[in-house]
Amino acid sequence: MTTFSVFTGKVQEFLWNWQNQPLRVVYETRGEGSPLLLLPAFSSVSTRGEVGELAKLLSTHFQVTAIDWPGFGESSRLSLDYNPAIYEQFLADFVKSVFNTPIIVVAAGHATGYVLKLVVKQPEAISKIVLLAPTWRGPLPTMGANANIAAMVRGMIRVPIFGQALYKLNTTPSFLSWMYRRHVFTDTTKLTPEFIAEKWQTTQQPNARFASAAFVTGNIDTIHSQGEFLSLVESVNVPIMAVIGASSPTKSRQEMDALAGLQEVTSVIIPGTLGLHEEYPAIVFDAILPFLTNMC
Numbered sequence: 001m002t003t004f005s006v007f008t009g010k011v012q013e014f015l016w017n018w019q020n021q022p023l024r025v026v027y028e029t030r031g032e033g034s035p036l037l038l039l040p041a042f043s044s045v046s047t048r049g050e051v052g053e054l055a056k057l058l059s060t061h062f063q064v065t066a067i068d069w070p071g072f073g074e075s076s077r078l079s080l081d082y083n084p085a086i087y088e089q090f091l092a093d094f095v096k097s098v099f100n101t102p103i104i105v106v107a108a109g110h111a112t113g114y115v116l117k118l119v120v121k122q123p124e125a126i127s128k129i130v131l132l133a134p135t136w137r138g139p140l141p142t143m144g145a146n147a148n149i150a151a152m153v154r155g156m157i158r159v160p161i162f163g164q165a166l167y168k169l170n171t172t173p174s175f176l177s178w179m180y181r182r183h184v185f186t187d188t189t190k191l192t193p194e195f196i197a198e199k200w201q202t203t204q205q206p207n208a209r210f211a212s213a214a215f216v217t218g219n220i221d222t223i224h225s226q227g228e229f230l231s232l233v234e235s236v237n238v239p240i241m242a243v244i245g246a247s248s249p250t251k252s253r254q255e256m257d258a259l260a261g262l263q264e265v266t267s268v269i270i271p272g273t274l275g276l277h278e279e280y281p282a283i284v285f286d287a288i289l290p291f292l293t294n295m296c
Contacts, residue, residue, distance in 0.1 A: 003074050007052035007066070009059070014094055016070070018086055025094065026074040027067040031059025035099050036292075038066040040073075041109025041133070041274070042220060044171060044212040045199040047073035051108065053281035058106070061293065065098065071211025072202075079158070079207055082214035084222040087114050095125050102127040104292060108277045109135050110215065113222035116232045123237055130241045130288050132277045134259060135252055136229050138218035142251055150217035157213040167209035173200045183249045184275035226258055233262055240265050241291045243284060245272035266291060 003011045009030030016023045028048060036058060038051045048055075048066040055064045068075040070090055071082055080086065091114050095103065105126055107115045112134040119126045140150045157163040169175075173196050180191050180199075203212070214220045223229045233240065244256045246269050260267035268287045272280050 006047070006049040007055045007059075009055070009064070009066075014067075014098065016090060016093060018070075018080065018089070021078060021080070023070050023076040023078060023090075025067060025070055025076070025090070027065055027094075027098075028055075029063060029065045030055060031061070031063045033062045034104065035101060036062040036064050036104040036106060037095070037099075038064055039105065039107040039111035039115065040066065040069070041111060041135075041277075042069065042072070042215045043109070044203055044208075044216065045176065046215075047202055049073075049198075050275070050278040051106075051281075054106075054277055054284055057281060057285040058292075061289070062104065067094070069211070071214075072208075077205060077207040077211065079210050082211045082220055084114075084220055087220060088117055088222065091115075091118055092122065095122075099125075104128045104130070106130040106132065106288070107134075108132040109274060110138070110220070112136060113229075113232075116236060117222060119236050119238055120232065126238055128239045128241075128292065129236070130243065130291065131259075132243045132284065133245050133248065133252075133272075133274045134242055134256060135274070136221060136223035136255065137251075138221050139216050141218040141221065142249075145217075147218075150219070154213050154217040154219060157209050164209060167213070168204075171200065171203040171212075173197065176200055176203070180275070183252075183273055185279045186245075186247050186272055187279060190279060226255060229255065230258060230262060233259060234264060236264070239291070241288060242267040243276065243287055244269045245274065245276040246270065247273040249273065 009028040011028045014025040040050050048068050051066050055066050058064045105115050112131050113136050177196050270283050
């Protein structure tokens with residue numbers, strides 16, 4: 001498979017095995033200086049491209065590496081039962097293999113839980129953490145669906161032919177545009193036909209439905225309650241900053257505000273919602289740079 005640079009960086013492949021199944025994970029690096037790992041949010045349209053403009057800005061100060069998560073973007077999209085164990089192990093192995101000094105991690109959305117779990121297990125691996133519109137609960141659980149309903153939906157999407165058809169109905173350009181307008185972007189003028197077409201294209205890759213369904217149904221939620229979330233943050237011994245979108249959905253905003261209320265967390269509120277890192281990269285950059293460059 002041909003890979004392409006999305007922010008004029010060096011594109012590389014990390015070859016990784018999960019339970020004897022080889023996966024190819026694509027990542028891109030740009031800039032010089034201290035290493036910074038930039039993790040896109042999990043979503044049906046997740047790619048490193050969503051953090052591309054932020055990566056360009058950060059690369060003026062750091063050596064920035066952005067990834068496509070397994071099952072998303074240009075990385076392998078195998079028909080796995082995507083779950084927290086896969087992503088926790090992948091992130092630990094990737095960080096250990098690619099970096100040889102402590103790194104800064106800037107993580108968007110659902111990447112939050114995985115970074116927090118990693119730094120608790122390997123506190124020497126990470127020096128600072130920035131969480132962009134941090135979330136820990138998938139869309140269906142957030143809407144109130146219980147585990148049985150979520151599992152049923154996930155099972156239906158995995159069914160050959162029928163599952164693919166169901167998935168395509170839920171990733172049409174009109175549906176993606178509705179999703180972005182509802183809780184991802186605040187400036188709808190940015191949702192051009194070209195932008196939506198690019199997002200739609202990534203959802204139509206072979207086997208794209210498997211990891212996407214796992215996210216939507218909560219099967220890759222690595223945290224399952226606000227108490228667990230806050231306790232995990234309190235157990236972290238590195239500086240943490242949270243960037244919160246002023247227009248975040250009500251339930252997500254409640255969790256973010258609870259996080260910001262912790263003494264250990266530096267926080268800032270900026271325009272935007274769950275896609276603030278893609279919609280307002282310059283504002284995000286200006287908000288987090290002082291925290292990232294502070295020697296404390």
